[in-house]
Amino acid sequence: MKISTRSRYGLRLLIELADHDNTAPLFLSEIAKKQQVSEKYLSKLVISLRSCGFIKSVRGAHGGYLLAKPATEINLAQIIACLEGEFSFIDCTSCPETCDRSHDCASRMAWVGLEKVMKGYCEGLTLEAIRLNPDAPLPL
Amino acid sequence: MKISTRSRYGLRLLIELADHDNTAPLFLSEIAKKQQVSEKYLSKLVISLRSCGFIKSVRGAHGGYLLAKPATEINLAQIIACLEGEFSFIDCTSCPETCDRSHDCASRMAWVGLEKVMKGYCEGLTLEAIRLNPDAPLPL
DNA sequence: ATAAACACTACCAATATAGTAGTATTAAGA
DNA sequence: TCTTAATACTACTATATTGGTAGTGTTTAT
Numbered sequence: 001m002k003i004s005t006r007s008r009y010g011l012r013l014l015i016e017l018a019d020h021d022n023t024a025p026l027f028l029s030e031i032a033k034k035q036q037v038s039e040k041y042l043s044k045l046v047i048s049l050r051s052c053g054f055i056k057s058v059r060g061a062h063g064g065y066l067l068a069k070p071a072t073e074i075n076l077a078q079i080i081a082c083l084e085g086e087f088s089f090i091d092c093t094s095c096p097e098t099c100d101r102s103h104d105c106a107s108r109m110a111w112v113g114l115e116k117v118m119k120g121y122c123e124g125l126t127l128e129a130i131r132l133n134p135d136a137p138l139p140l
Numbered sequence: 141m142k143i144s145t146r147s148r149y150g151l152r153l154l155i156e157l158a159d160h161d162n163t164a165p166l167f168l169s170e171i172a173k174k175q176q177v178s179e180k181y182l183s184k185l186v187i188s189l190r191s192c193g194f195i196k197s198v199r200g201a202h203g204g205y206l207l208a209k210p211a212t213e214i215n216l217a218q219i220i221a222c223l224e225g226e227f228s229f230i231d232c233t234s235c236p237e238t239c240d241r242s243h244d245c246a247s248r249m250a251w252v253g254l255e256k257v258m259k260g261y262c263e264g265l266t267l268e269a270i271r272l273n274p275d276a277p278l279p280l
Numbered sequence: 281a282t283a284a285a286c287a288c289t290a291c292c293a294a295t296a297t298a299g300t301a302g303t304a305t306t307a308a309g310a
Numbered sequence: 311t312c313t314t315a316a317t318a319c320t321a322c323t324a325t326a327t328t329g330g331t332a333g334t335g336t337t338t339a340t
Contacts, residue, residue, distance in 0.1 A: 001220070003141050003230050003251065005329065011247045027285070041330055047287075060338025061284045076250055080141070090143050106273040107151045110216055111143065114261055121257040125250060133246040145298065167316070181299055187318075200307025201315045 006083040009037055010045045011130070014079065017055060018071040018131045025057075025064030045083065052082035071131055077122035087122070089115040146223045149177055150185045151270070154219065157195060158211040158271045165197070165204030185223065192222035211271055217262035227262070229255040 016031050028046065032039035046065060049055045056068040067074075081087040088094050090111045096102035156171050168186065172179035186205060189195045196208040207214075221227040228234050230251045236242035 001141065001143050001147070001224055001229060004327090007141070008230065008247065008251075011250065015246050025285095029285085038330065040332080043286075043288095044330090057286060058338095059286050059336075061282095062339060063285045063337080065286090076254075084141055089141060090148065106155050106270055107148065109273055110151065110265060110270045111148075113265070114216075114258065117257055117261040118254065121254055125253070130246055130250045133244075133249055144296090165316095169316085178299065180301080183317075183319095184299090197317060198307090199305075199317050201313095202308060203306080203316045205317090 001089075003080075004084060006045060006048075007080050009035070009042060010049060010083045011076075011079055013042060013045065014049070014054060014067070014071075014074070014127055015131050017065060017067050018127055020066075022066050025062075025066045027064045030064075048082055052078070054079070054082065071128035072126050074127040075123050076125045076127075076130065077119055079127070080122060087115075087119060089118065141229075143220075144224060146185060146188075147220055149175070149182060150189060150223045151216075151219055153182060153185065154189070154194060154207070154211075154214070154267055155271050157205060157207050158267055160206075162206050165202075165206045167204045170204075188222055192218070194219070194222065211268035212266050214267040215263050216265045216267075216270065217259055219267070220262060227255075227259060229258060 012035055013031055016034065017026060020026050028042055029039050032042050046055060046057070050057055050065075050068075053068055054074055055065050057063065057065050077087055086094070090108075091098040092102050092105075092108055093112045093115050099105070099108075102108055152175055153171055156174065157166060160166050168182055169179050172182050186195060186197070190197055190205075190208075193208055194214055195205050197203065197205050217227055226234070230248075231238040232242050232245075232248055233252045233255050236248075239245070239248075242248055
């Protein structure tokens with residue numbers, strides 16, 4: 001039940017972009033260096049982030065990446081959904097057919113509730129709020 | 141970020157025990173059959189569940205398993221911690237040393253908050269409450 | 281033209297998860 | 311006391327996921 005490095009690195013990358021003056025693009029090489037992460041690996045993440053509409057890229061020399069929309073309009077639930085494929089803690093919550101006991105499963109109820117709580121928190125937390133690093137991590 | 145089958149099966153097994161009259165032990169073979177899961181696989185889970193003090197076993201013929209304490213005194217956070225090894229969504233929350241940027245990491249705050257919310261929910265949900273299948277968090 | 285940057289595809293390695301096999305131990309009951 | 315039904319334990323294998331690399335193609339400022 002660990003969050004993957006995709007989400008971890010991806011969020012950090014977005015924070016980096018949000019922190020940066022958004023008029024000029026940021027090189028991936030620069031982000032990679034600053035975060036001490038493989039540029040090649042990040043280059044796979046940005047494809048997802050771009051297709052989800054969080055960032056836009058500038059190709060060619062002096063290219064790079066910038067946020068495609070204000071950090072106030074991106075929330076953690078969206079970022080996770082983008083990088084993990086979907087926001088789901090267990091398959092039978094979104095797709096009851098994956099298990100034939102879904103119709104009457106006490107344990108499923110617990111998982112559905114947990115996922116709901118997680119989603120609520122993440123939807124309420126914007127990239128901007130994360131970036132500003134509130135010393136109290138505002139629980140729901 | 142999926143919950144593992146260990147936790148899923150483990151929770152279902154505990155519910156089975158909680159549903160059962162706790163004076164006589166339940167065979168693992170019976171639980172496995174009822175849940176249509178490999179008995180061998182369950183036999184590994186019960187070792188963890190027993191060492192965490194949730195269940196007790198009766199060896200020999202007519203043996204089996206029963207709850208070691210009331211279902212009201214076991215909560216979901218404990219069950220997850222038992223079966224996943226620990227209740228942790230990301231390593232740097234409980235152990236900042238795993239990452240050298242922990243001291244000032246905006247993204248870490250977000251994960252700490254998420255984990256806190258998850259833990260809060262799970263600690264508040266007892267096995268008994270799960271078993272009783274509250275109509276609360278139930279969309280199918 | 282050249283070099284700097286992203287875009288894309290394919291692959292490999294490491295780890296974690298899921299599941300199996302087989303043996304040892306315990307205890308009820310004939 | 312022998313047999314049988316059950317848990318206890320150790321070791322192994324298979325599969326899936328994750329993390330990461332390699333290499334080539336494309337775009338564009340200079």
